[in-house]
Amino acid sequence: MIKMRRLLYHQAINEALHQLIERDPRVFLIGQGVTSPWYVGRTTVGLIHRFGPKRIIDTPVSENSITGIAIGAALAGMRPILVHPRMDFMYYAMDQLANHAATWRYMFGNQFSIPLTIWGIVNRGGGQAAQHSQSLQAIFMHIPGFKIVMPSTPYDAKGLLVSAVEDNNPVLYIDDRWLYNCEGEVPEDLYKVPIGKGIVRREGKDVTLAATSYMVVEALKAAKVLEGEGIDIEVIDIRSLKPLDKEILINSVKKTGRFIIVDGGWRTCGVSAEILSIITTEAYDYLKAPALRLALPDVPAPASPALEKVYYLNSEKIIVKVRELMSDKN
Amino acid sequence: MKISSINISSEILHKMYVTMLRIRLFEEKVADILSNSKEIICPCHLYIGQEAVATGVCMALNKDDYVFSTHRSHGHYLAKGGDMKRLMAELYGKETGCSKGKGGSMHVAFKDVGFMGSSAIVAGTIPLAVGAAFAFSIQGSKRVSVAFFGDGATHEGTFYESLNFASLKKLPVIFVCENNQYSTHMPISASLADVRIYKKAGIFKMPGIRVDGNDVIKVFEVTRKAVEEARKGNGPTLIECLTYRWRGHVGPSYDLDKGLRSKEELDYWMRRCPIKRLERLMFKLGCLTKDQKDQIYENVKKEVEEAVIFAKESPYPKEDELYKDLLND
Ligand SMILES: Cc1ncc(C[n+]2csc(CCOP(=O)(O)OP(=O)(O)O)c2C)c(N)n1
Numbered sequence: 001m002i003k004m005r006r007l008l009y010h011q012a013i014n015e016a017l018h019q020l021i022e023r024d025p026r027v028f029l030i031g032q033g034v035t036s037p038w039y040v041g042r043t044t045v046g047l048i049h050r051f052g053p054k055r056i057i058d059t060p061v062s063e064n065s066i067t068g069i070a071i072g073a074a075l076a077g078m079r080p081i082l083v084h085p086r087m088d089f090m091y092y093a094m095d096q097l098a099n100h101a102a103t104w105r106y107m108f109g110n111q112f113s114i115p116l117t118i119w120g121i122v123n124r125g126g127g128q129a130a131q132h133s134q135s136l137q138a139i140f141m142h143i144p145g146f147k148i149v150m151p152s153t154p155y156d157a158k159g160l161l162v163s164a165v166e167d168n169n170p171v172l173y174i175d176d177r178w179l180y181n182c183e184g185e186v187p188e189d190l191y192k193v194p195i196g197k198g199i200v201r202r203e204g205k206d207v208t209l210a211a212t213s214y215m216v217v218e219a220l221k222a223a224k225v226l227e228g229e230g231i232d233i234e235v236i237d238i239r240s241l242k243p244l245d246k247e248i249l250i251n252s253v254k255k256t257g258r259f260i261i262v263d264g265g266w267r268t269c270g271v272s273a274e275i276l277s278i279i280t281t282e283a284y285d286y287l288k289a290p291a292l293r294l295a296l297p298d299v300p301a302p303a304s305p306a307l308e309k310v311y312y313l314n315s316e317k318i319i320v321k322v323r324e325l326m327s328d329k330n
Numbered sequence: 331m332k333i334s335s336i337n338i339s340s341e342i343l344h345k346m347y348v349t350m351l352r353i354r355l356f357e358e359k360v361a362d363i364l365s366n367s368k369e370i371i372c373p374c375h376l377y378i379g380q381e382a383v384a385t386g387v388c389m390a391l392n393k394d395d396y397v398f399s400t401h402r403s404h405g406h407y408l409a410k411g412g413d414m415k416r417l418m419a420e421l422y423g424k425e426t427g428c429s430k431g432k433g434g435s436m437h438v439a440f441k442d443v444g445f446m447g448s449s450a451i452v453a454g455t456i457p458l459a460v461g462a463a464f465a466f467s468i469q470g471s472k473r474v475s476v477a478f479f480g481d482g483a484t485h486e487g488t489f490y491e492s493l494n495f496a497s498l499k500k501l502p503v504i505f506v507c508e509n510n511q512y513s514t515h516m517p518i519s520a521s522l523a524d525v526r527i528y529k530k531a532g533i534f535k536m537p538g539i540r541v542d543g544n545d546v547i548k549v550f551e552v553t554r555k556a557v558e559e560a561r562k563g564n565g566p567t568l569i570e571c572l573t574y575r576w577r578g579h580v581g582p583s584y585d586l587d588k589g590l591r592s593k594e595e596l597d598y599w600m601r602r603c604p605i606k607r608l609e610r611l612m613f614k615l616g617c618l619t620k621d622q623k624d625q626i627y628e629n630v631k632k633e634v635e636e637a638v639i640f641a642k643e644s645p646y647p648k649e650d651e652l653y654k655d656l657l658n659d
Pocket residue numbers: 032061063089092375401402450451452479480481482483484510512513514579
């Protein structure tokens with residue numbers, strides 16, 4: 001029997017880390033703040049005491065080289081989990097990620113594997129401004145050579161981390177600090193959530209709301225409100241950006257005929273752009289109205305609370321968009 | 331310190347004292363607001379304890395020299411002459427803030443006084459300061475450029491690359507490393523193989539000097555010399571200022587409950603308060619009286635209070651500000 005408990009999202013990550021590192025001597029955790037009480041939320045609590053500094057490596061502020069070092073260790077038979085406590089700092093590591101991790105298998109005709117989990121944390125809001133707020137999933141989605149997951153529930157946070165660590169490719173595991181206190185059922189044992197599969201979080205017949213990461217939470221809130229207005233929303237958690245589960249999206253549009261994608265990254269060339277292009281070409285025949293998107297405006301994150309309110313997406317903005325879609329005469 | 335060895339006018343000593351006090355009382359006010367209200371939301375990295383570094387360095391600069399800063403920006407901003415009211419308004423996220431409320435505590439700039447901006451990306455402004463110095467050298471100008479950065483910034487590759495280029499091209503840039511011995515939660519010995527940061531200058535054939543960063547006069551003198559050399563075309567200097575931040579990495583807490591550092595260590599450094607130290611010296615030299623001191627405190631307190639009132643009374647930016655200022659067109 002599977003033993004389930006209710007855990008918070010950050011606890012699910014913490015449990016997965018404990019179990020993965022315990023189970024496999026090839027797995028280690030490296031990155032800034034993994035021994036700190038606050039730097040990576042509470043996701044790494046207890047690890048340093050249990051496994052020691054050989055397997056829980058807190059690092060100097062040297063993103064590019066630490067990333068390269070993790071890639072090198074992966075080439076030599078380890079299965080590192082590399083954490084970047086904010087995606088914004090990953091720009092320093094871009095060279096190692098894009099030119100090395102993403103290319104090493106292809107460029108040398110499949111001689112090598114890079115079983116590396118790159119855990120990038122989105123940490124935004126609270127006036128943190130332009131360099132401490134970014135959601136960079138689209139940039140990585142653009143680069144061939146990664147798998148990319150964005151879990152939105154505690155269950156998936158654990159299950160997708162396990163899949164990422166077991167995968168023989170560089171997998172980008174992106175989570176959002178706004179999810180860290182979400183609660184949900186999590187099995188005690190290790191289990192996998194498959195990479196490449198989306199999931200229907202709520203069934204509905206009028207509109208498909210597809211969302212990534214924390215936007216799933218806001219989409220579900222919006223769906224609840226809209227239910228009161230007689231609008232029946234289907235919410236799809238995209239969960240895996242690469243490979244992307246096109247089927248689940250297209251099948252939903254077959255049913256609803258209306259589609260909105262909600263993504264917490266920037267609009268232009270964003271995840272939302274890619275998904276809209278798939279829907280408007282591959283699900284064209286089923287659309288009763290133009291497919292729409294919600295994403296961040298094309299500006300850096302502002303500090304002022306007055307501007308943050310305008311900048312970030314929430315259920316209210318989703319509701320407005322759905323109403324706009326439903327009032328469409330199409 | 332031998333008093334007779336001091337070759338600084340009492341006017342400069344007064345200026346230093348006032349500048350350090352303005353930083354200290356400003357930061358204490360911010361700590362107070364952070365602890366007791368939700369008026370300031372953005373993360374603030376307080377400069378308390380390090381005042382002598384910004385003050386000593388900026389005192390050796392001209393208004394049109396450039397300064398580049400970090401996430402721990404308030405002290406640099408004030409020492410270079412940035413407006414206090416507009417700094418406070420920036421922390422409040424108000425339209426009147428020095429960055430119009432768009433940057434917050436970590437991103438302040440005041441171009442009129444050569445304060446060229448602060449980056450929250452560790453080491454992010456080091457090459458920018460080198461680039462400005464490069465421009466000065468192309469322009470045949472006598473200006474110098476300063477990069478303030480922490481010990482943590484010396485973990486990044488760009489620090490070394492910047493030193494190399496600056497030395498190679500003999501650029502008028504001063505690298506000021508504020509070694510407060512911590513990078514977030516990490517003590518310096520846990521992250522640097524050699525903690526003598528000033529030694530890293532040698533491999534690039536430039537002077538590297540370690541100075542007591544709580545001694546504003548020493549910092550001033552060392553910087554003055556470095557600036558002189560830079561203006562003469564003799565290239566860059568790396569100055570490592572040993573100091574300590576009294577508060578935790580971010581916010582008002584002293585971080586003593588987290589097991590990261592000891593009360594003894596903090597006490598040791600608080601006893602070495604850079605402001606008290608200058609004050610004692612000025613009393614000894616007879617260039618500061620008790621009455622003068624009280625008057626200075628009163629004035630600075632008033633200035634800080636006025637900055638808070640200004641910030642509170644200023645409006646928030648309007649919604650459409652979000653979309654403005656991205657590009658010049
Ligand atoms: C590229 C990058 N990596 C990590 C961080 C997170 N971070 C913020 S401040 C800091 C430590 C900086 O230490 P130091 O340079 O010594 O400055 P101090 O805070 O001590 O003034 C770190 C690692 C960051 N802002 N930028």
